Amino acid sequence: MKLLRNTLLETFVTVAECGGFSDAQFALGITQSAISIRIRDLETSLGYRVCERGRGGFRLTEQGEIAYQKARDMLRSARDFDAELLELRNAVTGDLRIGVVDAVSSLPGLNLAVALQRFLQRPNEVRLEIVVASPIDLTQQLISGELHVAIAPFRSLSPDLDYVELCAEEHRLYCSTSHPLFDRPAEDIGPQILSQYPLCQRTYDMLVSPDLGLPEPRAVVANMEAMAMLIETGQYIGPLPEHFAKPRVAQGLFRELASPELCWSSPFSLATRRAQVHRRAVELFVQDVQAACAAVSYD
Amino acid sequence: MKLLRNTLLETFVTVAECGGFSDAQFALGITQSAISIRIRDLETSLGYRVCERGRGGFRLTEQGEIAYQKARDMLRSARDFDAELLELRNAVTGDLRIGVVDAVSSLPGLNLAVALQRFLQRPNEVRLEIVVASPIDLTQQLISGELHVAIAPFRSLSPDLDYVELCAEEHRLYCSTSHPLFDRPAEDIGPQILSQYPLCQRTYDMLVSPDLGLPEPRAVVANMEAMAMLIETGQYIGPLPEHFAKPRVAQGLFRELASPELCWSSPFSLATRRAQVHRRAVELFVQDVQAACAAVSYD
DNA sequence: CAATTACATAAGAAATTTTCATGCAAATAT
DNA sequence: ATATTTGCATGAAAATTTCTTATGTAATTG
Numbered sequence: 001m002k003l004l005r006n007t008l009l010e011t012f013v014t015v016a017e018c019g020g021f022s023d024a025q026f027a028l029g030i031t032q033s034a035i036s037i038r039i040r041d042l043e044t045s046l047g048y049r050v051c052e053r054g055r056g057g058f059r060l061t062e063q064g065e066i067a068y069q070k071a072r073d074m075l076r077s078a079r080d081f082d083a084e085l086l087e088l089r090n091a092v093t094g095d096l097r098i099g100v101v102d103a104v105s106s107l108p109g110l111n112l113a114v115a116l117q118r119f120l121q122r123p124n125e126v127r128l129e130i131v132v133a134s135p136i137d138l139t140q141q142l143i144s145g146e147l148h149v150a151i152a153p154f155r156s157l158s159p160d161l162d163y164v165e166l167c168a169e170e171h172r173l174y175c176s177t178s179h180p181l182f183d184r185p186a187e188d189i190g191p192q193i194l195s196q197y198p199l200c201q202r203t204y205d206m207l208v209s210p211d212l213g214l215p216e217p218r219a220v221v222a223n224m225e226a227m228a229m230l231i232e233t234g235q236y237i238g239p240l241p242e243h244f245a246k247p248r249v250a251q252g253l254f255r256e257l258a259s260p261e262l263c264w265s266s267p268f269s270l271a272t273r274r275a276q277v278h279r280r281a282v283e284l285f286v287q288d289v290q291a292a293c294a295a296v297s298y299d
Numbered sequence: 300m301k302l303l304r305n306t307l308l309e310t311f312v313t314v315a316e317c318g319g320f321s322d323a324q325f326a327l328g329i330t331q332s333a334i335s336i337r338i339r340d341l342e343t344s345l346g347y348r349v350c351e352r353g354r355g356g357f358r359l360t361e362q363g364e365i366a367y368q369k370a371r372d373m374l375r376s377a378r379d380f381d382a383e384l385l386e387l388r389n390a391v392t393g394d395l396r397i398g399v400v401d402a403v404s405s406l407p408g409l410n411l412a413v414a415l416q417r418f419l420q421r422p423n424e425v426r427l428e429i430v431v432a433s434p435i436d437l438t439q440q441l442i443s444g445e446l447h448v449a450i451a452p453f454r455s456l457s458p459d460l461d462y463v464e465l466c467a468e469e470h471r472l473y474c475s476t477s478h479p480l481f482d483r484p485a486e487d488i489g490p491q492i493l494s495q496y497p498l499c500q501r502t503y504d505m506l507v508s509p510d511l512g513l514p515e516p517r518a519v520v521a522n523m524e525a526m527a528m529l530i531e532t533g534q535y536i537g538p539l540p541e542h543f544a545k546p547r548v549a550q551g552l553f554r555e556l557a558s559p560e561l562c563w564s565s566p567f568s569l570a571t572r573r574a575q576v577h578r579r580a581v582e583l584f585v586q587d588v589q590a591a592c593a594a595v596s597y598d
Numbered sequence: 599c600a601a602t603t604a605c606a607t608a609a610g611a612a613a614t615t616t617t618c619a620t621g622c623a624a625a626t627a628t
Numbered sequence: 629a630t631a632t633t634t635g636c637a638t639g640a641a642a643a644t645t646t647c648t649t650a651t652g653t654a655a656t657t658g
Contacts, residue, residue, distance in 0.1 A: 006304070007646095022604060034647055036606060047388040055604050055655040063387040074380045081373045088362040089346040306615095321635055333616055335637055354624040354635050 005078050008042040009071045011035060012050060016068045020058040077145055080279070087280045092124035096281045099131050099138040099150035103224035106243045108296065109167030110151065110268055115292035119285050126281045134203070134222055142273055148282045151289070153266035161271045164286070166293045168265040170242040173257040174249075178234025182255050189257050200230045200238035304377050307341040308370045310334060311349060315367045319357040376444055379578070386579045391423035395580045398430050398437040398449035402523035405542045407595065408466030409450065409567055414591035418584050425580045433502070433521055441572055447581045450588070452565040460570045463585070465592045467564040469541040472556040473548075477533025481554050488556050499529045499537035 011028060018024040021035045028035065043049055050064035060068055076095075083094020104112060116128075133141065138150035143160050157163060173194065175181045181189070181197065200219040219236055221227045224244050231238045237257060248254040270289055272278060278286075310327060317323040320334045327334065342348055349363035359367055375394075382393020403411060415427075432440065437449035442459050456462060472493065474480045480488070480496065499518040518535060520526045523543050530537045536556060547553040569588055571577060577585075 020604070030646095031648055032605070033607080033649080037646080040606085046384055047390065053605065055602090055653095057656095058604085066387055067384050070380065070383055074377075077376075078373075081369065084369055085345055085366050088365055091346065319635070329615095330617055331636070332618080332638080335635095336615080339637085352636065354622095354633090356625095357635085 005075060005082070008038055008045075009075060011038040012042055013068060013071050013075060015039065016051070016060055016064070020053060073144075073146075080145070083279055083281070090280075092122060092126060092280050092284060094126060094279060094281055095129060095148070096126045096285060097129045097131070097147045097149075098285070099133055099141060099147040099152070101135060101138070101152040102132050103241060103244045104151065106246075107167070107169055107241065107268070108243055109169075109293060110289075111292045111296050112151070112289070114295065115285070115289040118288040118291060122284060124281065124284075139271070142271055145273070148272065148279070149285060149289075150271045151268065152271070154269050154271060155266075158271075160274055162274050163269040163271050164290065166268045166270055166289065167296070168267050170263070170265045171239050172242055172245065173237055173262050174231055174240050174245050174254045175237045175257060176232045176234050176254055177252070179231075179237065179255075181237065181257060186258075189259050189262075191259075191261060194237065194257065194262075198236050200227060200236040202227065202239070304374060304381070307337055307344075308374060310337040311341055312367060312370050312374060314338065315350070315359055315363070319352060372443075379444070382578055382580070389579075391421065391425060391580050391583060393425060393578060393580055394428060394447070395425045395584060396428040396430070396446045396448075397584070398432055398440060398446040398451070400434060400437070400451040401431050402540060402543045403450065405545075406466070406468055406540065406567070407542055408468075408592060409588075410591045410595050411450070411588070413594065414584070414588040417587040417590060421583060423580065423583075438570070441570055444572070447571065447578070448584060448588075449570045450567065451570070453568050453570060454565075457570075459573055461573050462568040462570050463589065465567045465569055465588065466595070467566050469562070469564045470538050471541055471544065472536055472561050473530055473539050473544050473553045474536045474556060475531045475533050475553055476551070478530075478536065478554075480536065480556060485557075488558050488561075490558075490560060493536065493556065493561075497535050499526060499535040501526070501538070 011024070014027050015021060015024045015035060018027055021032050021039070024035055025032050039050065046067070048063050049061050050067055051058060051060045079095055086093045100112065104110065119126075120128075131141075131147070135150075135152040135154050138147065138152050139154065139156075139158050139161065141147040142150050143158065151166065153169060154163060175197075179197075181193070184193070198219070200221060203220045203222045219230055221230060224240065227238050227240060228244075228248065230236050231240070231254065240254075242256075245254050245256070249256060270286060272282065272286065277283075310323070313326050314320060314323045314334060317326055320331050320338070323334055324331050338349065345366070347362050348360050349366055350357060350359045378394055385392045399411070403409065418425075419427075430440075430446070434449075434451040434453050437446065437451050438453065438455075438457050438460065440446040441449050442457065450465065452468060453462060474496075478496075480492070483492075497518070499520060502519045502521045518529055520529060523539065526537050526539060527543075527547065529535050530539070530553065539553075541555075544553055544555070548555060569585060571581065571585065576582075
């Protein structure tokens with residue numbers, strides 16, 4: 001159940017994350033004195049102090065900070081290594097670290113909940129981990145091995161990754177009730193009018209529709225909720241996925257500023273690190289996501 | 300002194316390499332029965348048998364074969380990881396795995412012996428490992444982490460590697476005493492004449508001078524000694540580094556078929572995996588190689 | 599200034615790992 | 629065919645390692 005891995009390093013990482021020995025007791029399931037000894041042994045073999053501790057407070061030393069990051073990364077790949085060996089007995093096990101962009105849960109065409117359900121119904125011993133981040137961060141984390149799969153509208157494709165297109169996400173521009181444009185008749189709405197109002201944009205990939213000559217964005221966000229909040233202020237117009245804005249539109253809070261030039265969609269893909277074979281868990285999850293997408297498109 | 304690493308895996312790898320438990324006793328420094336227990340424990344936690352053994356002979360199982368390769372790779376990176384943490388205390392330690400092409404020892408302009416001497420004179424606890432392979436293999440091994448640095452005439456550059464040019468290697472075409480061309484006057488030698496004789500070429504990068512319209516090579520080799528042997532038969536003409544052929548020319552065994560079109564040189568570079576920072580040992584060795592090259596060029 | 603918190607340390611207890619002795623089965627020698 | 633040797637497995641005792649308990653110390657807090 002744990003082939004690679006090393007108690008000293010695991011202790012160190014846990015201690016660093018707990019911010020001290022006493023909290024780490026519970027995380028590690030051993031006594032404080034055992035932790036004290038382990039850290040002492042680690043420091044002895046490393047030849048330097050990894051953390052300052054005591055009643056005065058806890059903090060990693062300069063070297064400890066670097067060691068911590070390296071150790072954390074190494075333990076992660078050690079776990080993946082374990083899983084690789086264990087999966088040779090045809091088990092499905094190990095970590096499955098999934099990354100997605102935010103506001104993905106309501107995206108029609110990608111039923112992630114169903115995909116997860118399918119996956120979890122298989123016999124497996126997998127430990128799931130789901131993180132939310134921007135496409136750019138997700139790409140980085142895939143390459144570094146922090147993630148196994150990621151689902152996002154990837155704008156720039158990395159040569160180190162493999163992509164499978166899943167579905168498309170429809171985008172529109174929106175404003176809120178308190179915005180001057182809210183009550184303007186639909187025929188008035190066009191690029192020229194829009195360009196006179198402050199625009200809120202996404203940081204990560206400038207997902208607004210192909211060059212509308214819209215003004216420099218006055219605000220940028222990395223999250224759909226945050227985008228919605230800024231639009232809600234009435235100070236900004238901003239792009240949102242249609243599925244995400246829908247409830248607010250239905251409530252009469254938002255208005256879609258839809259002229260033909262302001263409708264666009266971005267393709268959602270699933271990305272994995274380029275490799276001959278993936279871990280069984282990864283392989284199966286990818287299948288399940290694709291199956292879930294296919295099921296949706298038949299509806 | 301060993302942070303990551305795991306006794307079970309190390310035992311397994313050593314046993315696999317020794318081809319049995321009894322030989323591995325000496326390699327591991329423990330008794331045969333301890334090995335037996337360790338392998339049993341490993342198999343218990345993996346859930347499958349890694350090797351068939353007994354008086355009937357030793358061999359890895361199908362799963363064991365895969366596990367062995369993964370484990371070997373993993374232990375290698377575990378050692379590198381150890382070295383990274385240890386080098387935070389300003390030590391120079393760990394493995395330094397160097398790859399070169401063959402016949403590099405006599406290359407003027409690259410005094411590898413001096414570079415190694417410089418490196419070894421520094422205070423360090425490094426374990427050296429030097430392998431000889433073709434530029435293509437070296438590139439692969441750098442990318443996979445099997446090697447830390449490689450020195451070779453790299454023809455195609457990988458985006459995953461960093462290159463530093465060191466010096467150039469002069470090449471000429473040669474034939475031996477028993478070859479029909481050996482006694483032809485120098486003014487007869489030209490591409491037209493040469494193209495009538497079988498040519499021996501290198502497998503790895505077709506290092507012969509830029510397109511001479513020479514005939515399809517009749518023999519290929521991946522090693523300078525082998526090239527020299529084939530030329531020595533008198534059946535082939537073939538390219539060799541000038542410095543390598545020199546002793547044989549001096550002995551009157553080879554003749555240089557040197558017309559202006561048949562002189563060319565290939566740049567020798569040092570390659571490392573692209574990374575922000577390298578291990579201290581790697582960094583220092585690269586410096587030493589460059590210093591050794593610079594020293595030569597002042598002579 | 600007492601109480602508390604966070605860690606260090608010593609000694610014994612517990613758990614793990616190794617060795618030693620021996621057993622067994624297959625291959626080889628007689 | 630039988631004996632011997634080789635390669636590994638196993639049980640029990642020994643050795644080593646690791647943990648817990650109990651206690652100590654220093655810095656902070658009330």
